[in-house]
Amino acid sequence: MRMGKKLREPNPEDELGKHSHIIRISDCDINQNRLASMKRRTLESPRLLNNSSGRSSCSIFRVPQRFIEMNGRVYEPNVVSIGPYHRGKPHLRMIEEHKWRFLGSLLSRTQSKGLTLEDYVRDAKRLEPKARECYSETISLDSDEFAEMVVLDSCFIIEICRIVGKLVPADPDDPILSTFWLFTFLLRDFLRFENQLPFFVLQSLFDLSKMPEEEEEYKTGGGHSPSLAMLALLFFNHATLDRPHEVIERFRNYQPKHLLDLLRSTYTELAQEEPRKGKPTTHVIETVTKLRLAGISFKERKSSDNFLDVNFRNGVLEMPAITIDDFTSSFFANCVAFEQCHKHCSNQITSYATLLDCLINTYKDVEFLCDAKIIENYFGTEGEVARFFNNLGKETAFDVEKSYLSNLFGEVNDYYRNGWHVQWASFKYTYFDxxxxxxxxxxxxxxxxxxxxxxxxxxxxxxxxxxxxxx
Structure with a gap:
């Protein structure tokens, strides 16, 4: 009888050698309460930048701290809080009291339609889950508080727009609308990035509160009553970035993310964008001073009222005139913040701001653009304008290859690098300036x-x- 080989007992050390990735940890004391807390934290969703922030539905973010450090308080409301981010701040309490007065006026006007406050709150609660998803930060308000905020803030905006649009008679002694400085701050505060409500919420409460006589009055004149988007644009037309009637009419049924996106879209959606010819050779262009030395001239483009319609042809950079003041500077800064945070929108305002950041280095560059009628400065000194655009361009993620100005950057740089142009222009500048x-x-x-x-x-x-x- 043939005997088989004797099997030896497995050696634990051999097994350890086979699985060398196994780590032996010596016994030590563990704080079980801390361990349980750590486990709970792994199951919690982030609050300051929640998991839904990357979705296209999320469009209202906290402005990054670095932007605030560079551009100051341009993102913070001065007189009125809209939405949850600045709700309850002491310096905004004055307008908070007047919101209830505007809500009372709306309720007294629409009660003949059979609407009560309960109907508005019910509509706000219906939209609550979808509205909460629009904010990058988890909102700590409970359902009742959230609905109250939505009704109060939405009806305030709607009533302001209706009064300015002359759908509702205005009280000549109204302390909000008759005080010029207050009205000016409202224009800016309604466009702060952190100070937004989802537009579909405003639209729903606007439709709910619409009275039959509003439509009838316009039908007798052969037209239709303005939409909420039109009324909002008419309201913003009291600032320096006024939009022509045909543009406002074109955006009658436009459904933006919020009011900031609405005004921004009247420029970005209508900007002339040419197909890109290829990858640009550089991500920057030179300053006004250096481009002039290379023979490039600057000219006001009178054929367009859209500041984004910048054109370069035959050594001439044509730019529509733009007024720089407190309103436009705030609008630019908040649009750039929106485009930087919301990945599902274009970067056209960022591209334009980057262009100006490249062109402008010192007050002399601003001075020349003012002389060329391209910039109308009501912001401050030329140095302050230069600092504003230089700060606005810092810390922003900008890919010129995805920019609507991609071709322009490439063409300007090709012209600038042409030695004959540079030498001839330098000669003219030296001897014939x-x-x-x-x-x-x-x-x-x-x-x-x-x-x-x-x-x-x-x-x-x-x-x-x-x-x-x-x-």
Whole structure:
């Protein structure tokens, strides 16, 4: 009988060698309460930047702290809180009291339609889950508090827009609308990125509160009553970035993310965008001063009222005129913040701000753009305008290859690198930029010609006369 091989007992050390990735941890004391807390934290959703922030539905973010450090309080409301982020702040309490007055006026007007406050609250609660998803930060308000905030803030905006749009009679002594500085701050605060309500919430409560006589009055005139989008744009037309009637009419049925996105879209949706020809060679262009030295000139583009419609052709950079003041600076800063946070929108305002950041380095660049009628400055000194655009361009993620100005950046740089253009432009700038430099250049040329003639006649007897004698 043949005997098989004897099997030896497995050695634990051999097993450890086979599975060398197993780590043996020595016994030690563990705080069980801390361990339980850690386990709970792994199951909790982030609150300051929640899990839904990357979705297209999320469009109202906290502005990154670095932007606030660079641009100051341009993102923070001055007189009115809209939405949850700045709700309850002491310096906004004055308008908070007036919101209830505007809500009371709306309720007294729509009660003949059979609507009560309960109907508005019910509509707000119906939209609550969808509305909460629009905020990047988890809102700590309970359902009743959230609905109250939505009704109060939405009806305030709707009533302001209706009064300004003349759908509702205005009280000439209204302390909100008759105080110029307050009205000016409202224009800016309604466009703060952190100070937004989802537009579909405003639209729903606007439709609910619409009275039959509003439509009838316009039908007798052969038209239709303005939509909420139109009324909001008419309201913002009291600022410097006013939109033509045909643009407002075109956006009658537009459904933006919020009011900031509405005004922004009237520029971005209508901007002329050409197909990209290829990858640009650089992500920046030179300043106004350097481009002028290279022979590039700047001209106001009068054929467009959209500041985004920048064009470069035959060495001429054409830019529509833009007014820079407290309103437009706030609008630019909040649009850039929106485009940086919401990945599901274009980067056209960021592209334009980057263009100005490249063109402007010192007050002299701003001064020239003002002289060329491209910038109308009501913001402050030329140095302050330069600082604003330089700060606005910092810390922003910008990919020129995805920019609507991609072709322009490439064409400007190709022209700038052309040696003949640079040398000829430098010559003109040096000798023909001012009358005195021109006179000096002409005098130098005349002196040079006279010197050549004198040299010729001085050398003539020595060069040509001996030949005559030899003949």
């Amino acid at each position: 001012t009358p005195w430099s021109f006179i000096s250049a002409v005098a130098a040329v005349i002196l040079l010609v006279l010197t050549v003639i004198q040299t010729f006649y001085s050398a003539y007897p020595y060069v040509f006369e001996p030949k005559k004698q030899g003949n």
